Amino acid sequence: MATYTLKHLGYSDLARDAARLAVVEAREFGDPAWIGIAEFVRILAMPPEMPGAPARLAQRVADEIQPHTSDPRVRQAYGMLHLHGALRAAVDKQAATAVRHLRVAEEEAASLGEPEDLGLARFAFGPTNVGFWKVSILLELNEPQLALEAADHIAPGHLPIANRQAPYFADLASALAQVGRDQEAIAAFLRSEAAGPQWFRLRPTVRDAIGSVIRRTRKNAITSQMRSAAVAVGLHALIA
Structure with a gap:
């Protein structure tokens, strides 16, 4: 939460520092689910002037934790990494990469269903949240009509967090x-x-x-x- 708060308040450098600390702690702990989430937060904090790097990191970490996806918590982290990979690829106008990441996230969300108690780290990985991200990704790909069509299939009330x-x-x-x-x-x-x-x-x-x-x-x-x-x-x- 520190990374989110600092980033939204405009303290990007401090947000990146907080994210790096989270990664260090998660890797010392050694739990693949928390490694995935910590790396997701680190990717979130990366500056926009690093085209390609966030999507590549998301893929690398997703590949790292993929062997552990028999654990539903790891699958949630795995799905979140693919969502962020999709969004950052869309920002970089790499449509094919964005779509590939998004499809993986959609498949994982469909198989897991909506999370109980907002899931791992309260990231709420599930069909509704993936739908929210899909709208963002399609907007970044300059596809507003497709974004609206995606929104038609979303019930926002399933994820009542601000x-x-x-x-x-x-x-x-x-x-x-x-x-x-x-x-x-x-x-x-x-x-x-x-x-x-x-x-x-x-x-x-x-x-x-x-x-x-x-x-x-x-x-x-x-x-x-x-x-x-x-x-x-x-x-x-x-x-x-």
Whole structure:
């Protein structure tokens, strides 16, 4: 949790330090499940200016723990590594690699089902969480329509935790905005803000997307929902 908190507050260097400590402790402990989770967190903390490296590390660690996947906990870590490999490959525009990682994660999630008590390290690896990640991955691959089709198969209420619902609804909103469904996009942005207000207000991409919607809306057509979304991310000037 320290890595997540530090990263979202903008302390990237400290987040990486915390992640490295987690890896050291996990490897000393020697449990493949916790090694997988610690390495997943380390990958999460890696800077965006390292194209290719996160996806390669995710694959290497997944291969390392794969012989131990008879343990369901290890399979959860294995699936999370493939999810992150898929997302980072998508960011690097390596579509084939992203799809390959995503398929492995989907297969593991389908066989494991939804986790009890949010699963290993409360990472909630299961079909719903994989669905959330799939929407993000398809957005990174510039496939908003496919992202919306994936969202049609997700029941977000199956995973009622803020740090997963807020990003999911923001991704859903971005996909809706990209295909011109602006009113639905704003409604989804507000669902994201309701689920995780602190997370929501710190996201530059959310602010940019809401700004784009409002800028292309005629002044006399700006709705109360648009005004609420603009205020939530500090875009008061656009609705003055």
